[in-house]
Amino acid sequence: MVSLAGGMPNIADLPREAIGAAISKLIAENGVQAMQYGSGQGEPFMRDKITEVMAEEQIAAHADDIVITCGSQQGLDLVTRVFCDPGDVILAEAPSYVGALGTFHANQCEVVHVAMDEHGIVPQMLRHAVHTLRAAGRKVKFLYTIPNFQNPTGVSQTLERRRELVALAHEVDLLILEDNPYGLLTLDEQPLPALRALDAEKVVYLGSFSKTFAPGFRVGWVLAPHAVREKLVLTQESATLCPPVFSQFAIAKYLDEFDWRGQILVFRDMYRARRDAMLEALPEHMPAGSQWTHPRGGFFVWLTLPEGLDSQAMLPRAVTARVAYTPGTAFYADGLGSRNMRLSFCFPTPERIIEGVKRLGEVIKAELVTRATFGIDVTPAQPIRRDLTVGPAPDVN
Numbered sequence: 001m002v003s004l005a006g007g008m009p010n011i012a013d014l015p016r017e018a019i020g021a022a023i024s025k026l027i028a029e030n031g032v033q034a035m036q037y038g039s040g041q042g043e044p045f046m047r048d049k050i051t052e053v054m055a056e057e058q059i060a061a062h063a064d065d066i067v068i069t070c071g072s073q074q075g076l077d078l079v080t081r082v083f084c085d086p087g088d089v090i091l092a093e094a095p096s097y098v099g100a101l102g103t104f105h106a107n108q109c110e111v112v113h114v115a116m117d118e119h120g121i122v123p124q125m126l127r128h129a130v131h132t133l134r135a136a137g138r139k140v141k142f143l144y145t146i147p148n149f150q151n152p153t154g155v156s157q158t159l160e161r162r163r164e165l166v167a168l169a170h171e172v173d174l175l176i177l178e179d180n181p182y183g184l185l186t187l188d189e190q191p192l193p194a195l196r197a198l199d200a201e202k203v204v205y206l207g208s209f210s211k212t213f214a215p216g217f218r219v220g221w222v223l224a225p226h227a228v229r230e231k232l233v234l235t236q237e238s239a240t241l242c243p244p245v246f247s248q249f250a251i252a253k254y255l256d257e258f259d260w261r262g263q264i265l266v267f268r269d270m271y272r273a274r275r276d277a278m279l280e281a282l283p284e285h286m287p288a289g290s291q292w293t294h295p296r297g298g299f300f301v302w303l304t305l306p307e308g309l310d311s312q313a314m315l316p317r318a319v320t321a322r323v324a325y326t327p328g329t330a331f332y333a334d335g336l337g338s339r340n341m342r343l344s345f346c347f348p349t350p351e352r353i354i355e356g357v358k359r360l361g362e363v364i365k366a367e368l369v370t371r372a373t374f375g376i377d378v379t380p381a382q383p384i385r386r387d388l389t390v391g392p393a394p395d396v397n
């Protein structure tokens with residue numbers, strides 16, 4: 001089986017022996033503190049280090065405004081709990097990260113998607129959504145957005161689009177929740193400034209060590225304006241007492257004693273080879289009528305099938321052909337996305353990616369033959385969004 005489905009980072013290139021030795025030393029020298037309860041906001045030395053990491057994306061922040069979380073996933077949950085009541089609306093890109101959609105639903109919020117183009121979420125559509133929802137008496141609590149190498153599309157906001165979005169946040173008085181786990185995994189250019197680097201007032205920022213170091217430590221963070229930060233700490237304490245203390249000691253040691261910036265360059269080279277393998281294999285193996293995005297970083301390509309095909313219905317046939325992907329419907333709160341799939345290039349080797357794309361191409365071609373032969377239209381009768389899913393966007397395919 002070649003799995004192009006999961007989003008697991010490939011951490012095999014980490015210097016594991018040296019990290020193991022450093023952790024042994026940590027236990028010998030600081031074990032009593034490292035294995036003890038800690039601060040609900042997160043350890044001060046860890047928060048200081050995080051300001052250095054965020055400076056790579058031009059964010060100037062104070063360690064006091066950071067709350068450490070159990071991965072950015074917990075950050076999503078804490079922010080939602082602090083801001084939202086049941087029935088509130090959260091705006092999100094169409095499509096958006098499945099884990100965030102789950103958190104928003106668990107907190108009984110309604111997700112309303114806003115169309116994207118090849119530069120990210122479309123400001124005019126965002127303005128329209130905010131006005132329409134408010135006119136209908138709905139409470140719109142924030143825009144959830146992933147500006148860099150978005151999960152699942154791989155699309156990034158240009159600098160101009162970022163500026164437009166923060167200006168719009170002021171114009172319509174809307175909070176932005178910026179989720180940025182992939183920003184440093186840029187493959188073709190230097191990182192662009194985060195939304196939070198452009199505006200400290202309207203942006204709550206989520207960061208994570210899961211993709212730049214390792215997800216098993218479960219350390220992420222929220223950077224929020226002071227008043228919000230205090231509420232986040234209380235919510236964090238009620239959920240976990242404190243974020244994982246041992247992990248914070250281990251990560252701080254890693255950042256102090258290892259060349260973590262150099263390690264990110266190693267990760268970039270490894271992911272670039274995988275991304276390039278996928279983007280070179282797709283035109284060779286996909287039938288006419290397929291489209292896909294060209295990510296400049298991160299883990300994901302978003303593929304649109306030829307008209308009439310359904311990625312969910314096709315999945316069992318793909319698995320029989322020993323290739324897996326994530327159907328597009330997972331990334332929409334409103335059931336759209338049946339013509340789409342997310343392909344991850346992060347985990348398999350380039351050779352396996354090429355083999356996986358070849359198998360997938362064969363499955364799609366067979367599906368087209370079945371459809372032509374039996375006249376079966378396997379796409380459910382529902383509208384297809386005129387955003388990334390269709391249309392002649394210059395950067396798509």
Ligand code: PMP
Binds near residue numbers: 097146181208
């Ligand atoms: N946000 C996005 C966009 C993600 O892709 C992920 C992981 N797949 C997360 C948040 C959660 O990451 P973690 O909790 O490991 O920091």
